[in-house]
Amino acid sequence: MEQKASLRQTLEQKRAKYAWEKIVRIDERKRKDYRGIVQRFPSLIQTNGLGQALAFLKAKAKDKEHSEHQYLYNHLEEWLISDKGPIPIYPDPAPNEKEGFKLINRLISNDSTNYRHATMEALALMKWLKRFAEALAPEDKDEG
DSSP states (O other), rough: OHHHHHHHHHHHHHHHHHEEOOOHHOHHHHHHHHHHHHHHHHHHHHHHHHHHHHHHHHHHHHTTTTTHHHHHHHHHHHHHHHHSSSOOSOOOOTTOOOOHHHHHHHHHHHHHHHHHHHHHHHHHHHHHHHHHHHSSOOOOTTOO
C-alpha cells in the first residue's frame, strides 16, 4: 500500500514540475489572461466533456499562436500525448490526423476508457496549472 502512495506522489510531483515549467514560460503580461482560462477550464470539462472543452480552446485561439487558449491547448496536448508526461495516453497518430489538432484527433479516435482516463489526467494537471497561474499572476485588488 505504501508503494502506491509513493507512486501517486511521484506522479503529482511530475504534474507540478511540468505545470510550473509551462507557467513560468508564459510572458508576464499574458499570465493574467491565462489564469482566467485555467480557472474556468475544469468546469468546462466537467460540463461539456474534454473533447468539447478542447474544441472551445481551439475555436477561441483562432490560429493565434500566443493566445492563452492556444497555450492551454498546447500544455494539455503535450502532457497527455508526448513522452514528457508520465502516461503517454495517445502515442500513435490518429487516422487522418489534422495538424494542430493532435490531441482532439486522438481523443475521438480512441475508446471510452482512454477518453475517461485522459479526462481524469487533464483535470489532475489543471489543478497544478491553476494553482501556479494564480500564484504567478495574482488578482488585482479591484478585480476580485
